[in-house]
Amino acid sequence: MHPISKTFLGxxxxxxxxxxxxxxxxxxxxxxxxxxxxxxxxxxxQKTLAAVTVIDREEIERKQYSTLxxxxxxxxxxxxxxxxxxxTTSSVSIRGTKASQILVLxxxxxxxxxxxxxxxxxxxPLEQIERIEVLRxxxxxxxxxxxxxxxxxxxxxxxxxxxVKPFASFTYGSHETYQGNxxxxxxxxxxxxxxxxxGLKTQGIDATSKPVELDKDGYENKxxxxxxxxxxxxxxxxEANALTAQGENEYDGGIDPxxxxxxxVYGAALTYQPAESWxxxxxxxxxEDKLKGFDNNKFSYEINTERQNAGLLNTFKVNxxxxxxxxxxxxxxxxxxxxxxxxxxxDNLGYFAQYLxxxxxxxxxxxxxxxxNEQFGEHTTGNASLGYQFSPALQxxxxxxxxxxxxxxxxxxxxAYASEYNGYTWSGVSNPNLKPEESENYEIGFKGAxxxxxxxxxxxxxxxxxxxxxxxxxxxxxxxxxxxxxDKARIKGIELSLGQNLNNFMWNMNYTYxxxxxxxxxxxxxxxxNIPQQLFNxxxxxxxxxxxxxxxxxxxxxxxxxDNKTYLGSFATADTRVTYQATPEFSIQAKLANIFDxxxxxxxxxxxxGRTAWVTLRYAMK
Numbered sequence: 250m251h252p253i254s255k256t257f258l259g260x261x262x263x264x265x266x267x268x269x270x271x272x273x274x275x276x277x278x279x280x281x282x283x284x285x286x287x288x289x290x291x292x293x294x295q296k297t298l299a300a301v302t303v304i305d306r307e308e309i310e311r312k313q314y315s316t317l318x319x320x321x322x323x324x325x326x327x328x329x330x331x332x333x334x335x336x337t338t339s340s341v342s343i344r345g346t347k348a349s350q351i352l353v354l355x356x357x358x359x360x361x362x363x364x365x366x367x368x369x370x371x372x373x374p375l376e377q378i379e380r381i382e383v384l385r386x387x388x389x390x391x392x393x394x395x396x397x398x399x400x401x402x403x404x405x406x407x408x409x410x411x412x413v414k415p416f417a418s419f420t421y422g423s424h425e426t427y428q429g430n431x432x433x434x435x436x437x438x439x440x441x442x443x444x445x446x447x448g449l450k451t452q453g454i455d456a457t458s459k460p461v462e463l464d465k466d467g468y469e470n471k472x473x474x475x476x477x478x479x480x481x482x483x484x485x486x487x488e489a490n491a492l493t494a495q496g497e498n499e500y501d502g503g504i505d506p507x508x509x510x511x512x513x514v515y516g517a518a519l520t521y522q523p524a525e526s527w528x529x530x531x532x533x534x535x536x537e538d539k540l541k542g543f544d545n546n547k548f549s550y551e552i553n554t555e556r557q558n559a560g561l562l563n564t565f566k567v568n569x570x571x572x573x574x575x576x577x578x579x580x581x582x583x584x585x586x587x588x589x590x591x592x593x594x595x596d597n598l599g600y601f602a603q604y605l606x607x608x609x610x611x612x613x614x615x616x617x618x619x620x621x622n623e624q625f626g627e628h629t630t631g632n633a634s635l636g637y638q639f640s641p642a643l644q645x646x647x648x649x650x651x652x653x654x655x656x657x658x659x660x661x662x663x664x665a666y667a668s669e670y671n672g673y674t675w676s677g678v679s680n681p682n683l684k685p686e687e688s689e690n691y692e693i694g695f696k697g698a699x700x701x702x703x704x705x706x707x708x709x710x711x712x713x714x715x716x717x718x719x720x721x722x723x724x725x726x727x728x729x730x731x732x733x734x735x736d737k738a739r740i741k742g743i744e745l746s747l748g749q750n751l752n753n754f755m756w757n758m759n760y761t762y763x764x765x766x767x768x769x770x771x772x773x774x775x776x777x778x779n780i781p782q783q784l785f786n787x788x789x790x791x792x793x794x795x796x797x798x799x800x801x802x803x804x805x806x807x808x809x810x811x812d813n814k815t816y817l818g819s820f821a822t823a824d825t826r827v828t829y830q831a832t833p834e835f836s837i838q839a840k841l842a843n844i845f846d847x848x849x850x851x852x853x854x855x856x857x858x859g860r861t862a863w864v865t866l867r868y869a870m871k
Contacts, residue, residue: 303381315863318339346398350395384400388650389652391601397686414433423861472495476490485521495511510539550586553585561576570608580599588663610637642699643696643697645693677730679732686734707743713740716735800823833871839862
């Protein structure tokens with residue numbers, strides 16, 4: 250039997266008698282968890298016709314997640330690849346898709362680099378986050394480019410209680426790691442504001458397993474956020490937000506090399522309700538992704554991308570069963586720095602419409618979108634879902650969606666380059682004639698509850714065409730690369746999630762089986778590189794008076810190279826944690842991560858952390 254399967258079955262064996270022993274104390278109810286990521290309006294996740302996972306502030310603190318990436322890897326279908334420890338370049342995959350095929354939003358603003366197409370998750374501070382919503386599956390019909398594998402929506406902290414409520418935390422742990430956060434929630438009358446500062450400093454670990462530099466690669470992060478709003482009347486309210494995060498990361502290669510990254514997110518929204526059945530929202534914002542590199546304490550390179558967004562969404566609630574939505578959005582991407590791109594700016598204008606309806610036990614969702622991009626012209630996407638509620642405890646649905654991903658500035662316009670070492674030359678050139686990557690996604694899902702155990706079972710099938718890959722030509726003295734639209738991919742799989750909340754005991758687990766396969770080129774029929782076929786997560790917590798004791802298990806299957814001739818081994822890690830609630834406002838937490846000091850890699854040649862220990866002091870005025 251496969252090691253991941255053993256872990257999965259063993260967990261069920263352990264949890265079953267525990268759950269049965271406590272079942273008499275359980276309140277059997279359907280869990281109500283709201284999300285807006287699926288359809289742009291707040292919905293019960295159990296009734297949403299899509300696969301959605303929500304991680305809130307309570308879970309972040311109870312499970313003692315250290316980073317955003319640590320929280321994300323517990324979501325079904327998500328796998329990570331990191332070039333070392335804290336702050337190193339990391340990518341997120343949803344259901345086997347590339348990091349550039351995932352849309353990321355922070356407080357409603359699209360973020361990510363226009364040059365690489367990826368979001369620097371490693372620099373987004375978890376202490377600034379209130380809530381994370383993850384949608385798995387295509388959603389270009391609402392969001393446009395990038396929403397091929399899914400959408401990750403992040404919300405920064407927001408005041409929810411009246412009066413002034415300060416909060417603070419301090420963590421000390423392995424590798425001389427210090428992490429602190431302080432902020433305040435203020436809510437009075439019709440106005441509210443939340444402000445927060447956070448910082449992190451660690452000596453880190455040696456990022457590479459090869460003897461490039463046998464030293465620790467440290468990391469620092471400083472961040473600040475502010476969010477506020479005012480309700481002028483029942484019809485009119487405004488909100489504004491700002492987040493800035495700066496990271497400095499050391500890495501191997503060169504003479505004391507390091508990089509500085511800064512991410513800025515600014516946004517504002519005005520919501521006006523001219524009638525009971527009509528809500529209009531105007532949203533504007535700007536995001537910035539700045540990167541500087543240094544070698545031997547001298548400036549080496551600089552790459553800056555800036556994205557400006559504006560959107561108008563009109564929602565018409567015809568009645569309690571039928572909703573119509575019409576939206577238009579504009580996006581401008583710009584690139585600057587010491588690298589010259591033939592084209593350094595482009596615009597995109599999108600129009601979309603969505604219908605949400607209920608007909609007895611049937612639920613319907615449908616959306617269509619037209620994008621007009623300055624570089625590649627018009628592109629139309631859409632999706633449709635049909636659901637049926639057999640009972641209050643069982644919802645099923647089927648869905649179909651088309652999505653696309655626009656080529657990045659690096660793919661299209663990066664200047665020709667060449668480098669030589671010991672007589673061997675690496676060279677490359679971009680391709681301004683690239684077409685967008687396209688996908689078709691099919692999904693079937695079941696959501697419900699058996700006794701006090703909630704469950705979600707999803708099957709998915711995704712075909713990707715015009716996949717952009719590097720075509721390489723070889724000579725005895727070198728190799729030349731250029732991006733082309735040649736690859737096709739097929740990804741199919743299932744996701745199973747189970748969970749149970751008893752009076753003082755809660756547990757949840759998820760298991761993903763996926764077959765990510767190349768369908769063209771020299772690797773036709775082979776597994777997509779660096780994507781594990783199986784993923785497993787288990788978490789359990791038990792509350793006793795002022796104590797909460799818990800633990801987690803995370804396991805992944807092996808990851809293959811592009812030609813499938815080599816692979817990184819499968820692995821499993823276990824964590825344990827404890828929280829002591831000394832007073833209603835003050836708690837002491839301790840966590841031991843990777844208890845058995847498992848050595849593993851998610852990118853060939855780059856180390857991951859071994860056993861680590863953390864102590865956290867946390868205060869929040871009630």
